[in-house]
Amino acid sequence: MEGSSVSGKPRVSTAVVIGGGLGGIAAALRLRARGWDVTVCESGPTFGGKMNSWTERGFRFDTGPSLITMPWVFADLFRVAGSRLQDHVELIPLTPLSEYFFPDGTSFTYSADLPQWLGTLKRVAPADTDGFMRFLHLGSRLYEVSKQTFLRRAPFDKPELADLSVLKDFPLRHGWGNYHDTVTAHFRSSHLRQLFDRYPTYVGSSPYLAPATLAVIPYIEYAFGGYAVRGGLYLIVEALVSLACSNGITLLADSEVTHIETNGAQARGVQLAGGGHLPADLIIMNGDAALTDKLLGTPSAPIEGRSMSGFVMLLGLKRTLPQLRQHSIYFSADYAAEFDQIFNAQRFPDDPTVYVNAPSRGDRSSVPGGEGETLFIMANAPATEGGWGVADIREARRRVFARLAKSGFPNIEQDVLVSDIWTPRRIADRYHMPGGAIYGTDSHGWKNAFIRPPNRNHKVRNLYHVGGSTHPGGGTPTVLLSAQIAVEQISRS
Numbered sequence: 001m002e003g004s005s006v007s008g009k010p011r012v013s014t015a016v017v018i019g020g021g022l023g024g025i026a027a028a029l030r031l032r033a034r035g036w037d038v039t040v041c042e043s044g045p046t047f048g049g050k051m052n053s054w055t056e057r058g059f060r061f062d063t064g065p066s067l068i069t070m071p072w073v074f075a076d077l078f079r080v081a082g083s084r085l086q087d088h089v090e091l092i093p094l095t096p097l098s099e100y101f102f103p104d105g106t107s108f109t110y111s112a113d114l115p116q117w118l119g120t121l122k123r124v125a126p127a128d129t130d131g132f133m134r135f136l137h138l139g140s141r142l143y144e145v146s147k148q149t150f151l152r153r154a155p156f157d158k159p160e161l162a163d164l165s166v167l168k169d170f171p172l173r174h175g176w177g178n179y180h181d182t183v184t185a186h187f188r189s190s191h192l193r194q195l196f197d198r199y200p201t202y203v204g205s206s207p208y209l210a211p212a213t214l215a216v217i218p219y220i221e222y223a224f225g226g227y228a229v230r231g232g233l234y235l236i237v238e239a240l241v242s243l244a245c246s247n248g249i250t251l252l253a254d255s256e257v258t259h260i261e262t263n264g265a266q267a268r269g270v271q272l273a274g275g276g277h278l279p280a281d282l283i284i285m286n287g288d289a290a291l292t293d294k295l296l297g298t299p300s301a302p303i304e305g306r307s308m309s310g311f312v313m314l315l316g317l318k319r320t321l322p323q324l325r326q327h328s329i330y331f332s333a334d335y336a337a338e339f340d341q342i343f344n345a346q347r348f349p350d351d352p353t354v355y356v357n358a359p360s361r362g363d364r365s366s367v368p369g370g371e372g373e374t375l376f377i378m379a380n381a382p383a384t385e386g387g388w389g390v391a392d393i394r395e396a397r398r399r400v401f402a403r404l405a406k407s408g409f410p411n412i413e414q415d416v417l418v419s420d421i422w423t424p425r426r427i428a429d430r431y432h433m434p435g436g437a438i439y440g441t442d443s444h445g446w447k448n449a450f451i452r453p454p455n456r457n458h459k460v461r462n463l464y465h466v467g468g469s470t471h472p473g474g475g476t477p478t479v480l481l482s483a484q485i486a487v488e489q490i491s492r493s
């Protein structure tokens, strides 16, 4: 990408990326591949944003994502950066995807291996085999439409004829409704209803408020699989950072952008917290899109409709738990009440559903000397400003352990050698996410789910957004797609 300078010599255009999360690094690599001179400014000490890691006394943890889907989206980014995903990381398919524990004592594993899962269905919910197939079919139709529209371009980009023709395949029956109602219409078993109702939480939303189109999420996981990474997901970030360096991208850690300088509708550069200034022809905002107006110094709309945050405990145990699967879900007794407390009462639920990820079950290199376990234990929490003092943390921890104990999980409190806790407040402070909302705005209703903050800023011509808070939404593959969509828009402009 070349512009002209005052001297008449061709000048390479410069881009500044605000935030070194997954979306920011992806946008930087894609811009660099198109000839831009790119600088990434990250306020924190490390790159990767919420996709980060923590190591203590030989226990290694991913602090954010524990499962990725749509691996070809990652592979495409590595290709753009001149490399190959498989040369950097080994993806481990998760079979089964998860073990589910229900409040009535029932438990079973959910597998993307169809014969295995059909065997389980026959045993635990024989009347729901047909419903499962229909639900999967609904998800597949939604996916076929989304992959050519929502996941490929910005909502208001001029569609191609092929995009419009694919809309005729949109499933009118069930496609428009409410997510929970659609799940209820497909499954009779309360266990399967709760299992499939969980998927909107992948984008920080409630099944009772999300649209049925989110049925695409369980389809994607089932059809294309869920993957862990041997050595931890952070290896993906490390590989991308190393490719960024070798491709000549400037990466500045501990460099918070405090202001986007504009000249009317044109951005000119950014100011850094330390007083520095970086001129730019193009600015990409990878931080939460809700904060862009603040950086521009323009009046901003109130921040509302936030997706969920999380209460996360990272525990390194001296004890090995051979019976534990890599991914386990311990459901609360009243799922509707749990989401009501999170979204309406805006408080941590009395009885939270608990997700336990034990990477050490599939990869013994995450524990020192091959002994013990690494546990990532997470419960959904409301995105709220303030709160989360010592007493709140103690109480949330008590409720999480109470749910685990009721579900038959062994008492591990005496076995903890290292521990670290992430609260919504810590997530908010570390990653500049209002309320600690992990996925930006929630996906409740059609407007929030599909008209997300656009990749191209409405007010400032050369300012773009990438990341989970913008189109097409949160979760690692969609974040990578946001960078692809934004850079394609830039190239066309």
Ligand SMILES: Cc1cc2nc3c(=O)[nH]c(=O)nc-3n(C[C@H](O)[C@H](O)[C@H](O)COP(=O)(O)OP(=O)(O)OC[C@H]3O[C@@H](n4cnc5c(N)ncnc54)[C@H](O)[C@@H]3O)c2cc1C
Pocket (backbone or CB within 6 Å): 018, 019, 020, 021, 022, 023, 024, 041, 042, 043, 044, 048, 049, 050, 051, 063, 064, 065, 066, 067, 068, 069, 255, 256, 257, 258, 286, 287, 288, 310, 312, 378, 427, 430, 431, 432, 438, 439, 466, 467, 468, 469, 474, 475, 476, 477, 479
């Ligand atoms: C606990 C947890 C579990 C998760 N589990 C999964 C999972 O299993 N699978 C999955 O796919 N996804 C999961 N996610 C979501 C996934 O991590 C995110 O969707 C994705 O990593 C977000 O990437 P992003 O590009 O939006 O950037 P972010 O990770 O939000 O990074 C943005 C970066 O911008 C920086 N920044 C912000 N403002 C400024 C500024 N003014 N100046 C400089 N820097 C700034 C921030 O410090 C941050 O590093 C999880 C997230 C969390 C927290």
